[in-house]
Every structure is written in C-alpha cells, then in structure tokens.
Amino acid sequence: MSQLITTPRLVEAGTSNTSHIGKPTSRVEGPAKVTGTAKYSAEFNVPDMLYGYVVTSPITKGRITKINTEPVLALAGVVQIFSHENVPSLAWFDRSYKDDVAPGGSPFRPLHDNEIKFNMQPVALVVAETFEVARYAASVLEIEYAEDKFDTNIDLKRDEGHEPGSGKTGFMPPPPPRGNPNDALKNATHRIEGEYIHGAQHHNPMEMFATTVEYHPDGKITAYDKTQGVYNVQQYITKIFGLSKDQARVVNHYMGGGFGSGLRPQYQVFLAVLAALELKQSVRVSLTRQQMFSFGHRPHTLQYLKMGTNPDGTLAALHHHALHETSRFEEYTENVVNWSGMLYQCENVKLGYQVAELDVYTPLDMRAPGAATGSFGLEVAMDEMAYAAGIDPLDFRIRNYAEQDQNMKKPFSSKKLRECYHEGATRFGWDKRTPEPRSMREGNQLIGWGMAGGVWDASMQKAAAKATFTADGKLLVQSAAGENGTGTYTIMTQIAAETLGLPIEAVTFELGDTNMPEAPVQGGSWTAASVGSAVKNVCTDIGEKLLKLAQKMEGSPLKGASIDDVHFADGQIRLSANPSEAVVVRDILAASGEEKLEAETSAMPNLIKQQPYSMHSHNAVFAEVRVDEDLGTVHVTRVVNAVAAGRILNTKTARSQVLGSVVWGISMALMEETVMDHTFGRYMNHNYAEYHIPVNADIHDIDVIFVEEEDDKVNPLGVKGIGEVGMLGVAAAITNAVYHATGKRVRELPIYMDKLL
Template sequence: MNPLPTSQPLQARPIAEPGTGPVGPGDAPARVDGRVKVTGQARYAADHGAPDMLFGVVVNSTVARGRIEALETAAALAVPGVVAVLSHLNRPRSRRLDLFYKDMTAPSGSPFKPLHGDTVLYSGQPVALVLAESFEAARHAASLVTLRYAPLPHDTDLLANLERVHRPSRLKAGYSPPPQPTGDAQAAFEAAAVRVDAQFYAGPEHHNPMEMHASTVLRDADGHLTVHDKNQGAQNCRWVVSHVFGLSRRQLTVRNAYVGGAFGSGLRPQYNLLLAMMAALQCQRPVRVVLTRQQMFTFGHRPETWQRVRLAAQADGRLTAVLHDAIAATSRLEDYVEVVVNWSGQLYRCDNLRLRYGLVRLDQYTPIDMRAPGAAHGLHALEVAMDELAHALAMDPLTLRLVNHAERDAARGLPYSSKELRSCYAEGAARFGWDRRPPAPRSMRQGHELVGWGMATGQWDAMQMFARASAVLHADGRLVVASAASDIGTGTYTVMAQIAAGAMGLPLEQVEFRLGDSTLPVAPVEGGSSHVTTVGSAVEGVCEKLQRQLLRLARELPDSPFSGARWSDVRFAEGAIVLRGGTALPYPRLLALAGRTHVQEKYLMLPRLLQQKKYVRAVHSAVFCEVRVDEDFGTVRVTRVVSAVAAGRIVNPRLARSQVMGGIVWGIGQALHEETLADHRLGRFMNHNFAEYHIATNADVHDIEVVFVPEDDRIVSRLGAKGVGEIGIVGVAAAISNAIFHATGRRLRSTPMTPDKVMAPSPEWPAGDGATGLPLVPPATHEPG
C-alpha cells in the first residue's frame, strides 16, 4: 500500500469593547456580546424571575395513540408547594380554530394544540402541567400524576409504510415542489452506458442545543405580560400567543434577547410557551416552564427519510439521466415538507430529469426544520451517488463534477445570480492536496488504520425576505439601530452593528444594535441563513436614509460649505460627514449646530422579487475530507476537513468561519453519530438522552479548514452577501461516506455510519441494502406520484 500523502430592562446590553476603531463589512471584530455571555450577564429565557413565581413541569404521555380515560392528580396536589395541575379538564379558555395556532412558518394542516382534549396523538405528548412554588416540588409532583389510557393501534415505521405515500401540500414558507420532468429520464437511464441505482436511508435526528426550550411569563402591575422565550422569532411567537389567547399587542411582549442555540427548533412556538401562558393566565402569577433534556425529544425533529437516486452517464462522464425520489415521514396533523430532491435538478447539467417527493403520515409529532432542512438529506444521496458513478466510470470524483458543472438550472433553465463553485473546487482541492489521491480504494494506510479521501458538493438557497429597521443617531455620536431580529448564536448582534458602523463611519463601540423584542421593527424569523441578506440590508438601508438626512442638515446650516453639495460629493467616515476636498463635520457638531438632540429614520427593506426570480440564488461549497478506519472495530475518525465556500461578500470572516465550522462538526455528527431510534412496538423514541443519543464531541473533531472564495452578489442583497449558517453542514456527511468507501471499498448508504455498518460483510449495495436491510422499493407501487 502507498503511505499516506502529506436590553431589554434587566438585561446586559452587548456593546463592543472600547478601542475597536472603525469597522465595516469584511472586517473581523470579535462578538460584541461575548463579554456578557462569558461573565454570565446575558440572561436567557429561564434566567428571568419574580418573587411570586410558579414553576411548571410537564407531564408527557406514555402511549403513542389513544384516549385519556382517567387523570389522577390528588397525590401531586398533596405535595407541599404545589398550586395546581393543569390538564384538558381544567385549562383556561383559549381559542380552538387551527387558524389561531398557525405561526408564520407552519406547514399545511392542523397545528398541535396542547391540553385541548383527551386524545393522544403521539408518545411524549404533553398531557398535564404541574405548577408549584419551587421547581423541585413541581418535578416531584409531576412524577405522582397518574394516567389511564385507552390505547389505539399506532404506526411509527416509515419503511414499513412506503406504499402509503401521498403528494404533499405546497403550503409551507420556503418550500418549492419538485419541478416538472424534462426529457425522458427513464428511457435515457435504461439506454445509458453506465448507470447507478442506489437507495438511501436517514433516521430521525433531534435538536439538542445547549439551552433547552423554556418560557418565562412575567406580569406587570397593569396586567401586561412579558414573555422571555427561547425562539427564533419573537414576533412569530407573539402572533400565535396573542391569537390563541385573544390578547392585543398592548397586552403582550415577547423577548428572546439571548438564545443558546436553536438550529430550527425555535422557528415555531413550542408547547412550553403555550403551557406557560395558560398557567400565567389561570393562576394570575408569573410562571416559568423549562423542558428537560429528555423532553427535548418530544417535539419536532429532522424527519426520517428514504431516497432512491438513479444516475446515467456516457463513457466520458456526461450525465444523461437523473432520477431522484424521496419519501419522508410527517405527522397525522400536518404535511411537513422539505426541499429534498430539487437540488438534483440544479447542481449538475443534464437534459433528462425526473424528481419526485412524497410523505407518509405517522403517529408522531410534526417534524421541524433542522439545519439545512432537505439539503442535508437530498444532497447527501446525490453526492454519494455521484461518487458511485465516478467509481463505475473509473473517473476522479472531482473531474466528474467539473464535467457536469452547470451554469444554469437544468430543470428550469435559469442562470445563477453568482456561482463560484469552480473556484471552490480549485481552492479546496489545492488546500487539501486532492491531486495526490490514489484512485483505488484501500490504497492508503497509516499504522493499523485504513485511510480514505472523499469529497462532495454543497448547495443552499440564498434567501432574502422583508424587514424593517430603525436608527437613531444621538448628539453624543452614539448610534442605536433596531429590528426584531434574533441572534441564535450566529453573531447577529455583532454583524448588524458592524454593518451600521461601516455605513456611518463609526467605531463599533459607538454602535448598539437592539434585537429580540416583539415591539421592535418587524423582522422575519431567523432561519434559512437569511438574516444578513434581509435584516442586514435593512440596516444598511436605514443608515443610508440617516446619511441623507445629515446631508440635508449640513446643507441648511448658515454659510455652510455643504450648501451646494450633492450626494456624490460627500462620504461618511470617522464619525463625520466629509466633503470632497477634505472638509469634515463631525456628527455631534452637526447636530449641535442644527439644534438637534438626535436624528432618526426608519426603513422598509423589500426584496427585488421581479429581478430575483429570474435567477437561481444559491450558496455553494466543495467539501474534502480524510477519514481513518479501524477495520477491527469499525470505528471511523474524521481527521481532516477542508470546506471551500462561496457565499457572496463575507461581512465578518471570523463569525462566518465559526458558523461553517459548526456546520462541519454537525455534519460529522450526521455522518457517524446522530440518530433517534424508535421502538415501533411502543411508538416511542428510546434514546432520548445524551448518554444514548450520540453527538460529535471534542474527540471526534480534528483539523478543520474553512476557505471563503471571493464572490459578490448584488442580486441576492444590496450588501453583496449571502448566508453561511446552513452551507457548513451540506455535503459533509456525503464526503465522509465517500471517504469511507475510498478507505475500505465498502459503500454505506444509510446514516449514521456506525461501526456495525462499517464492518458489515457486504461491501457494496447496488440495488438493495447490504448494510441496513432496506428493501428495494418497486417504482410501480412505492414511488410518489
């Protein structure tokens, strides 16, 4: 073998440290909220309190489907300090219509309504809330609540029900159904010189951010309710809560100033929020409800998904047919949908496409978006199939992708607004040393471990929504910008302050960005890697309006050198309006001369939809990875990852790199560790804790290099920026799978790729599953129509 080749009130405000100096997009200052977080001053949803607070602990169902026949609470109510046990028998009045429970990201169907009846819809469903004057008393009392059920037959097994597939509803924000077929993909596939026909399976995954979901409801003397909730959109949560309980905007404020990770779990209001509101209204006291780590497994998750990918190519590697089918699990209540197969009609050039996607309803909670929803599964299957095709063609995997590189969307013929994917391939391959990769599997070894190199392509939508922002420039030179955005750990506080500082020519420590409050100017939920393109554009827009107002003030001053100045004659730098030729008027001096204590502006950012819809807007990446496999134990170590990313202008390279690195770590988890296992006899997820639900830890993460390829996209946003939150995970699991094949000669098509699969006796799975036992699904009966 060859050797291995070489504030809110009561909250600390995140303000930048003194001496930062002028910054703007492209600079890399540290997080402005870093100090308040590491010193414990940042207050999360469960960190707010009141003297007479009640603590709520949820009681969850133990059956997957049925009816509650009896609910005994006497023993719980006898515990000292217990005030009440809420259930469907005594909850406060709330509205029942589905419309009132629809949040801004809800899929088609009927949203779950906690404590609204005696029907049990899934295992883990909240069936009661114990309220006590201490958390300890509430938790003990919750263990004493007993229920008797009338169970009904349930079904939680996707693979056993693939024949029950149905075409999903289109009614979900961000979802696009598969495009219409082009050419004759089936005939082209059957006539091809080289073909790949492979099935893929991905088990459910659950969100496990550091901060568990929590809601704290505080009451003011006048009855106003302030809710501190872990979510990704304060206004989205206020929308639902106010409609469910018939509250006006003046009666309710929702805040999420600090969020300890969310990754999609906070896009929709979770049941803890509605339960906390019920308790506060019923008991007329402040209430805190915090879910346990085990209860984090009792609401939405990344859905279980089956896929079949068929690729056909000429002998030179040019694709002649792409057929991609996917079937995913959803609940009985709602049609949760993801864009799973559409990527196969965008990423590569091919004249014959057929893409189909369907759902199977099961007795479980509705799935929810998880980092790179749809792409994490869909591109995994496509990119592993492309690696199989490269092997069948005896072609380098990178060469195959370059041969089929698409300048236009193959399904719709639209050009890309920008696409520096070729540069990603070139830069990533050079940094990784891909040209030294021997083509044959099992050709590299280091000690007792087999070594493999794999690569994959990543893509994610470059989205933009609408948002408002306000800005106030004070007489002392301080700038306060605000929008009801969210910072879920991505660095929104810093990046928005940085954009404003750059626009106004101010040091970062003189700029404050306020977010996480439903009373602030409207902003979308923080999802889909869209906050920089959306809220960032609004911030730059409001700063421009502020600049124009300052220019008007400067023109109106008596004997002003700016009296005849045009917009093109001035710039805004070093805290001043500067006239061409060098005359500078600092902002505090300008406001003093104009007799103003401050100037303020508002701005509405609307996407340029007529222009944007003419293009495919996307972020791209090329992921290269090295694995080392111990065949005796089936263990896989990911020892090196290089990810080259094209994501428009990078506003803050330090924070962007952190986001991509986090995505890569999660990609390692997707590839090797994460899966929620169900006992279908009970209809219950069984490994609902960190002891048994494995995630990547420090020992699993080795060398990671992130490379940003220069790109500037003014169609996606006025900043030229795209988003980087999702792209980091896309393609990572596929690159690892492909590297495992290169190391061992064994092709694994299900995730996670655990040691038992790595050691499976069958090294290949051409049309059935030698590694997981998946059936070959007949197209005539099991594919979505």
C-alpha cells in the same frame, strides 16, 4: 453658542479606521456571554414567580381515561394542575390559526382534549411554588390511558402509494420530469442505483426550551421565550388567547442554539402563558432534556437514486425520489430532491417525493432542511457513478458542471462552485490521492479521501429597523431579529458603524423584542441579507438627515452636496471628491440644537431585479478519514470546506458558522440518530448520554475557505447565507472517504463500526 461648535471642524483626510465590513470582528456580545450578564429565557427572575413542570404521555396513541389530581393538589406548595379537564375555551380551538412557519394541516393543540397523538405528548402542567415541588408533584400524578394501535415505522411504507404533501411549507414541489429519463437510463453506458437512508435526528441545542411569563398588575404579560422569531410567538399568543399586541410582549435577547427548533412556538410557551393568565401570576415553564425530544426533528428519510452516464462521462439520466415521515395532523414536506435537478447538468431528470403519515410529532426544519438530506443521497450516488465510469470524483463533477438552473431555466445570479472545487482541492492536496479503494494506509489505519458539493437558497425577506443618533455621537439601532449564536449582534453593528463611519464602540444594536420593528424568523440563512439591508437603509436615512443639518452650519463645505457626493468615515461626513472637506458628525447636532435624530424604515427584496435569476450559495467539501482495519472505528482527521456565499460581512463569525456546520456534518455521518423502538413508538435514546454528538476529541483539522464572489442582485449588501450551506456535502464527503478507505459502500447513516467490519 460658541463659534467652535457652529463652525464645522476641517480635518485632514487619512486612512479610515471605520471600515468594518469584511473584517474578523470579535462578537460585541461576547463579554456579556462569558461574564453571565447575558440572560436567557429561563434566567429572568421576576417577583412571586411560580414554576410549571410538564407531564408527558407514556403511550403513543389512545386516550386519557382518568386523571387523579386530588392527592397531588393536596401536596404543600402545589398551586394548580392544568389538563384537558380544566383548560378554558380559547380563541384558536377552531383550528383556523397557524403560526408563520406551520405546514398544512391542523397544528397540535396542547391540553385540548383527551386524545393522544404521539409519544411524550404533553398531557398536564403541574404548577407549584418551587421547581422542585412541581417536578416531584408531576412524578406522582396518576393518569390512566386506553391505548390504541399505532404505526411509527416508515420502513413499512416503502411499497405504499403515498402522495406528496400539500406543499404548504413554502417549498416548491419538484419540477416535472425533463427529457426522457427512463429511456436515457436504459441506454446509458454506465448505471448505478441505490437506497440512501438516515434516521430521525433531533436538534439538541445546549439551551433547552423555556418560557418565563411576567404577569403585570394591569393584566398584560411579557413572555421571555426561547424562540427564533419573537413576532411569530406574539402572533401565536395573541391569536390563541384573544389578546392584543399591547397585552403580550415577547422578548428573546439571547438563544443558546436553535438550528430550526425555535422557528415554531413550542408547547411550553402555550403552557406558561395559559398558567400565568389563569393564575394571574408570573410563571416559568422549562423543558427537560428528555422533553426536548417530544417535538420536531429532521424526519427519517428514505431516498432512491438511479443514474446513468454517456460514453464521455456526462450524465445521461438522473432519477431521485424521497419518502419521509410526517405526523397524522400536519403535512410537513421537505425540499429533498429539487437540488438534484439543479446542481449538475443533465437533460433527462425525474424527481419526486412522498410523505408517510405516522404516529409521531410533526417534523421540523433542522439546519439546511431538505438539502442536508438530499445532498447526502445525491453526492454519495455521484461518487458511486464516478467510480462506475472510471472517472475521478472531482473531475466527474466538473465534467457535469451546470452553468444555469435547469429546474427554473434561469441563469444563476452568481455561481463560483467551480472555484470552490479548485481552491478546496488545492488546499486539501487532492491531486495526491490514489483512486483505488484501500490504496492509502499507515500501518493498520486505512486512509480515505472523499469529496462532495452543495447548494442552498440565497433569499431575502422583508425586515424593518429603527435608528437613533444622539448628540454624544452614539448610535442605537434596533430590530426584532433573532440571535441564536450566528453573530447577528456583531454583523449588524458592523453594517451600522460602516454606513455612518463610526467606530464599533459608538454603535449599539438591540434585537429580539416585539417592541422593536418587525423582522422575520431567524432561519433559512436570510437574516444577514434581510435585517442587514434594513439596518443599512435606516442608517442611510440618518446619514441624509445629518447631511441636511450639516449643510445649515456656518461655513459648511457640504453645501449643495447630495448624499451621493459624500461618504461617512472616521466620525466625519466627507466630500468624496475632496475628503479634506469634512464636517465632524458630533458637531452637527450640537450646532442644530437637536438632541437626537431618529429614523425607521424597512427593506424588502427587489423582485423585479431578482426575477430573472436563480440565487444560491455553493460549497465544496473535501474530507480525510482514518479507519482502523481491525476495529472499524472511523476518525475524521481533516476537512476543507470551500464556500462561495457572496460578500462575507465578518470573516471571524462566518468561519465560526462553517466550523459548526462541519462539526454537525461529522455528527450526521458518524454519530447522530434518534432510535425509535416501534414496539412502544418511543424514542429510546432521548438524552445527551445516548444521543451521540461529537466531543472535542472527535474533531481535528477543519479548514474554511471563502471564495470571493460578487453579486449585486441578491440584495443591496451582496450577501448570501452561510449557516446552512456550510453543512452541505460534509456527511457525503465523509461517506465517500470511508468507501475510498475501506472499499465498503455505506448508504445508511450514521456509519457505525459494525457496518464496516
């Protein structure tokens, strides 16, 4: 071996070009997505594949009395029809199994029996040689039903005594009342009360749910499934079908939007695996856009708020109660009201929630679950209270600023909401606002300015990662995390590259495969903190191994140095005290004779360090609307969203997350609602044509501000999630702006023009 290789190359220190965290880095998977080489779950074409098409129930409650399969099975190309009449006995049918994010109760079991629990329930799967034949065969399959009375209307549950759910969804129930909220409200100087409502909303990601199951000759399967958690789906499959983990691999490399809809395994994965195992052949099951409305949604929620102030404008009392729907078979409960006991300083608070069992499918976490609903009610009520007290809405919030979490009686690990107010208001020009409703206009356009705030949990879950460094200077990092468009590929690549001082091009991050180290479902805005910490840890382990090998090199300047004495930059290990003393990383394996270095490790929250604190992200939103005085049409012309979310790993992808959150907030305020016809118990606008979401013409100026915030308690990276918090306050700020423009207080979303005329 030559002296050139065995002797460390000494290089002059310069400015590092391998500092990546915090920079606006473009998506590393971008080229794959725009060129079409990125494969989604319905795009894995395997040999001899069959196609399944789901048949759904046209009734809401009752029983299947007859399925006439013979004429359909006689059609050319039809292979099999699966229904409750021929599904084999499966391991999970004792109802003991739940997936990782299932609420309390008994999960829905497709094709288990003849009972119909909700409209559009899957009742059969037609499997054929082509998708077109399967679709046609499903359309002519005759099924007879006996229909029972059903109840889908939460409005009729207002006066019934519904107890809160079991709390098995992982959310803490509301804290007990504090102070004397009833007397404080009675004696308040100013009081308001109101009911705040939004209907059911469905996730509607662009990519519909699909599962391609590849059946292998040895009886094993690989399921390419649309999911936000491959390990959760694997656990689901293995428990139900009695398989080992080696027999059921689950893969999801790319996801065309999830927003929470992919947290739970959806019924198409069950149907696809069932068909593949029974037919011993590869099978794909894809849902239609209409069928995307047959599972999971943000629940129709009714909120009741009462507030009162002291003479100085501080809150004297706050009451917040919520009632939302759940299914007959599961006790889904959202954390709607807890935020109200935390966001503002108030000594007298009463919080409560109830759930109403209806003949609908179980609701499901949807971007900022609970908080998006609760922040709408709270922040519109705060605006009403500010007007009643004669105080500017921004000044009113600052006057009632909470310095600690009053629910938990803990200080915040960090909180820069006051800075969000200040920076957002300055950028928006809030000081130019005239307070009186209908006081700002241009021609027949009434102009309104409104604002609101939000708070979301900053949490971390256990996650693991594996890293492999090879002699060519390349680094491969793997974790079974999810990527539903948030930028996971990119920020994990940045963390790995910076930890080992490598250029982005030298690092490959792979995710979404149960053959990789386990990671939590991608939800709750915890992926960056959880998987990112694991990636940092495993790359640090590789760095320690490289340092040990470097110290064995002839003439090494790193002899005797600990990992704390060095840093990695520009492909080198440098002595921090004297950066000119360095070893080129690519030389290390060549000198040692090793082909590669491997490490695998995990990261988990430091509960001892975190326990004394309440950990959250915060934001403040300022919105401008223009309302046509004659027509009542509303356009959101300007939004400023100031977010305090700890360390920002990538300002480009982070900004993209908040932009998407604001668009969704506009959608929630003005357009989005799944309309139930209670005569049929069926969602009537279950398509993209009538379930309204924004188009380009609806979106104007959106300005995102990231407020600097350091937090060494939340996790080793100091990051907090932004995907959820960015949506909070948007719908409320728009609603408040509409009041400022028109003088009409709307408490029910969405704000259609008829509510303003």
